[in-house]
Amino acid sequence: MARAELSDLPAALAAALAALPRVSLAHTPTPLEFCRRLSRALGDAEVWIKRDDCTGLAFGGNKARQLEFTLGEAVHQGADCVIQGAASQSNHCRQCAAACARLGLACYLVLVRDARAEPVQGNLLLDHVLGAQITWVEGPLRESLDDAKLALAERLRQEGRRPYAIVGDRGRALSALGYVNAFLELWAQLEVHSLRPDAVYVCSAGATGAGLRLAARLFGDPFRIVSIAPIRWEYDAREAMARAANLAAAELGIPMHLTRDDFHLDEGYVGPGYGQISPEARAAIELTARTEGILLD
Structure with missing residues (x-):
């Protein structure tokens, strides 16, 4: 895929993705919803949520x-x-x-x-x-x-x-393509709502964050992609995410060289260990459930 002007980029990127082997599994596009009561509870933020819990495959998820x-x-x-x-x-x-x-x-x-x-x-x-x-x-x-x-x-x-x-790396690169595609979906929804967020936050220390970061770079970095790690890997997760993003770009025919320094990965919320809930995580789950009726994992 040749580099395209921003106005042509969504169509060009969608065409490059469509040329790759793929099966249809997810219910997409997933909704982009304004969390009015959660935003009010937080007081200093306007929070929108991309409902990838609604992808439809065995209770959904990314x-x-x-x-x-x-x-x-x-x-x-x-x-x-x-x-x-x-x-x-x-x-x-x-x-x-x-x-x-x-x-x-x-x-x-x-x-x-x-x-x-x-x-x-x-x-x-x-x-x-x-x-x-x-x-x-x-x-x-x-x-x-x-x-x-x-x-x-x-x-x-x-x-x-x-x-x-x-x-x-192969598994992470192909998986990252799913979130290049998700970025295209999100971009179109942001245009409909005339939104330009300060940041997009995602729970990821791997392919999901890598795909979103790659797509954001292709679109000229219109907002920050902040990955919140659910686990501390024994390897350099930011380096692995950069490799995944670059390999995903190669699958699309795009020359790209992202480095670990291009990734904002916050490992400060892992808590006692993978899958072990912290008091802060429990409070966030309850706040979102009780203000929006949305269940977080």
Whole structure:
């Protein structure tokens, strides 16, 4: 995709995205809503929310957009099964299991046996309901989980299967494309409402933030993209996000060189650990629920 004038950029970017392997999974566009009572409660902010909890795939969430491109490649390559993995209550794994069910692919999940692995409830229960086959690994959630996913892929190949594993930089880059597309959606909605925000905040230390940051740079950085990390990775998350954004740009035929310094990643809200709610997070969940009727994760 050649560089385009700003007025031509949305159409050019949409065309570049449409040329890539993709499957339809998410209910889009998701609404952009003004949070009137939440804004009043906060007192010094006008808060709008992009309702990606309404993407429609097994209770919704941001991963439906990402899976359109990772599973798009899986289908394009002729895979008959997909491998993903994360913590025992992973939203990504829950939506991956649902997407595989919709597409007729077997789903294999490599999950960390963490403190929420028993009893079987929440997302883990849904993984079972959706038909995923689960392999457990011991130890903390870390990048080396990819090694277990790749080992499973090799065993499945030896059994005559055609596995596709969502791993590493490739997985993050394709996933980031989902949020380049989401930015296009958001841009059109901002135009309709004559809005130009000071910042867009997103809960991400990976592909979602990478895709939004890439798209914002393509549009001339009209506002800040602030990623709020849900986890502190053992690797340099900002460097990984920059790689994902640059690889996603390459998929679109765009020369791009973002560096870690181009990413605003705030790790100050992680709390005691991944998936462990802090008092401040509980207060934010309750405030949003009681002012807007919106449930945050």
